[in-house]
Amino acid sequence: MTAAPTEETQAPDLLYSETEDDLRAAVRSLLADRCDAPTVLGRIESDTPYDPQLWKGLAADIGTAGLLVPEHLGGQGAGHREAAVVLEELGRSVAPVPYLTSAVVATETLLALEKQDGPVTALLGELAAGRKVAVLAIPFSASEPDAVQPAGVVAGCLEGEVTGVADAPAADVLLVPTTDGLFAVDTRSEGVAVTPLVPLDLTRPLADITLTSAVGTRLADGASAVHAVRQGLLAGAGLLASEQLGLAEWCLTETVRYTRERHQFNRPVGSFQALKHRMAQLWLEVVSARAAARNAADALATGSPDTRLAVAVAQAYCSKVAVHAAEECIQLHAGIGMTWEHPAHLYLKRAKADSIGYGTAGHHREVIADIVDLPAP
Known part of the structure; x- marks a missing residue:
């Protein structure tokens, strides 16, 4: 007979709590009102895909920007499970907001610093209140072990270039890791140039950042900075799986709905x-993706010793499911799915872009192989 699980081996709770369901309802209602498909399609055709009013409603009015921040620092004192629910809904609507990069990666990086001194606590309070957006100045494709210093410090001034930084065009503050520590740099200050790129996913803009004798506020020394950046990337990769889950769920739901309504030979094509x-195969994949994403969020929330493994499993699986769901959505919508007016292409582009975010599926499979001490495929 198998012994009952001890406290150390307690299985993760993959179910949604009542609080999480209430949070989901609030976020979904906001997005349905301000971020429907025609609105997103209209905004990506402009030069500014971000809607400041949508961000204010999501980050400040509902309070989602401060979910990871403790109450004594001005946040909601919730956790990664709640943030994962928000990201599921953002994935369902491919919302063009900097939630993953600012409220998760940048916030988690600041929270992981050894010293929570004045500048750090002040910035955390601004982020939690939704008054500022911060972005970690590393390429969106960087993985946890690749958290190298992308800029050099010369004579106390920041010099260097970082390419492909997600959501940098919306950032008020850049968190710049260097060989000398982690610095907070105001994007409006002299010597900071943010050059927008033309990304595949127009709902998550990328930019190159060039620092020329820029001045920043030191937040941590080198060792603490490297640890904090890796924690931020780990949380980003883990909760990105929840965004991919939400994206895949929308694609499946929309495809089932369409194939019920579309008739051919006097029968629904579905x-x-x-x-x-x-x-049916896609449904099985989405259910499995939900388990993997929820497990990663729960591991991050509880500080599980298996967090790195849970995150790697979630990313190795969920990125593939999101791409497959988006491809099936377009194919099963037939001709209309290929048009610019239908939102299906937004989901495929987001899924493809997310598949390299914070490490590819291949990288995460290598992480799994290393953890379990097996040869990587």
């Missing part, structure tokens, strides 16, 4: 056996 099999 009744054809070949299509039913494809959607």
